[in-house]
Amino acid sequence: MKTDNGYGSFDHQLNECTPKPGVGSGCYDHQRMKSVFDPDYQNQSIDARIVVAMERLSEAFRTRLWDENKKHNLSPLQIQIIIFLLYHPEQGAGVKQLAGEFNVAKPTASDAVKTLIRKGYLTEEPVATDGRRKMLKLTPKGEKTAHQVSFFANRIQDEISPLESGQKKILLESLLGIIYNLQQSGIISTDRMCYRCRFFGRSDDPDKPHYCHLLETPLAVADLRIDCPEFEPVP
Numbered sequence: 001m002k003t004d005n006g007y008g009s010f011d012h013q014l015n016e017c018t019p020k021p022g023v024g025s026g027c028y029d030h031q032r033m034k035s036v037f038d039p040d041y042q043n044q045s046i047d048a049r050i051v052v053a054m055e056r057l058s059e060a061f062r063t064r065l066w067d068e069n070k071k072h073n074l075s076p077l078q079i080q081i082i083i084f085l086l087y088h089p090e091q092g093a094g095v096k097q098l099a100g101e102f103n104v105a106k107p108t109a110s111d112a113v114k115t116l117i118r119k120g121y122l123t124e125e126p127v128a129t130d131g132r133r134k135m136l137k138l139t140p141k142g143e144k145t146a147h148q149v150s151f152f153a154n155r156i157q158d159e160i161s162p163l164e165s166g167q168k169k170i171l172l173e174s175l176l177g178i179i180y181n182l183q184q185s186g187i188i189s190t191d192r193m194c195y196r197c198r199f200f201g202r203s204d205d206p207d208k209p210h211y212c213h214l215l216e217t218p219l220a221v222a223d224l225r226i227d228c229p230e231f232e233p234v235p
């Protein structure tokens with residue numbers, strides 16, 4: 001049996017892929033059988049090189065977070081939690097939400113929160129409207145430290161700033177598209193961007209092809225949000 005995805009065909013009996021000349025690096029089944037970390041495969045596949053480039057970028061974030069870890073003796077997850085609480089105080093986050101936010105198991109988030117409470121960075125307070133629920137709040141010490149560590153990724157922004165605005169728009173749109181697909185397939189759970197918002201629509205303005213029905217304004221690609229405080233999920 002042969003399957004064809006437009007980029008090439010795969011013969012399941014012979015276990016052989018025939019790329020379509022001038023179109024692609026091979027059929028989907030063939031691509032799935034190769035590791036993106038295999039340099040020979042990378043040389044044939046731009047898709048694989050993009051994935052590996054993204055993995056290198058994630059290394060930059062890890063390195064920057066570990067630098068902060070050395071300064072403040074807080075784990076990368078603890079640093080991410082206090083930064084999140086600093087900039088999203090209105091969300092009244094608890095352990096469950098933090099676990100979803102950072103794609104970790106609830107016990108892992110719970111351990112990180114307990115340590116932060118013990119070290120005096122966080123307190124847990126009952127929600128005014130629901131006494132059974134508790135929300136996490138930064139202490140003054142937590143706020144000060146969160147503000148200091150929240151600059152850990154600005155060094156990475158320094159490398160993006162010199163790009164031309166056209167390149168930035170393509171980059172932003174491509175990244176949002178990839179994140180959207182990863183959210184749709186359940187790999188990423190964080191969800192506060194335009195593409196998945198119930199207020200998101202299209203406009204007739206070719207320069208601003210998107211529309212926010214809450215703000216009642218057309219949006220250019222450069223306006224698309226990834227962490228919008230007004231976001232509401234599609235029901």
Ligand code: SF4
Nearest residue numbers: 194197200212228230
């Ligand atoms: S409310 Fe925010 S996330 Fe939703 S469409 Fe408008 S700008 Fe985008």
